[in-house]
Amino acid sequence: KAGVTQTPRYLIKTRGQQVTLSCSPISGHRSVSWYQQTPGQGLQFLFEYFSETQRNKGNFPGRFSGRQFSNSRSEMNVSTLELGDSALYLCASSLSGANYGYTFGSGTRLTVV
Amino acid sequence: KQEVTQIPAALSVPEGENLVLNCSFTDSAIYNLQWFRQDPGKGLTSLLLIQSSQREQTSGRLNASLDKSSGRSTLYIAASQPGDSATYLCAVRPLSGGGADGLTFGKGTHLIIQP
16 A cells, blocks of 8 residues: 655755645545644644645745645645745645544655755 | 643663653643654654543554543653664644644654664
């Protein structure tokens, strides 16, 4: 059974550019959430999607956005990149229902220069 | 606002020892608590999931307990091995938002097992 797949694994972007990260959940998982991990702030919740609808969003500026497709695959987009956006971005998927745990992908390491 | 604290922040022990990692959370209104391990530069690997109605879960050499009323969880690792070296993260899923508020993570315990 394939796990959560995130692409690309590494990205280097320049300040002011935008970036799109992709996440393919485990087959049958309809809930996808995104997290940002930095050395200073740790892991922080970005947003959660279920059936193509954003259910909630964490405390991040509007430059961070996402979407989910009908096959449950998800993308997140960061516009007007800042140096502080350099981080490991992790995607997690789950079966529907709050009692299920999350399975995480290997992450995308974004470096903004 | 839910806060999760993990103690100690770092731990180094000789191989073979039994050890306990601690996690505390401020709001007991949770669906569940999940323990993860993270190897350097990698994603998170789920170790154990404890529902709010459960007291403990076991998987191999790992045992996690949950005392929801006191806001505490422990992860017990028996007979530690060098391969257990990693950062261990505790995360709670709050009841708020119907479970859609995402996980709240602690900062982790960086564990080193000396051969």
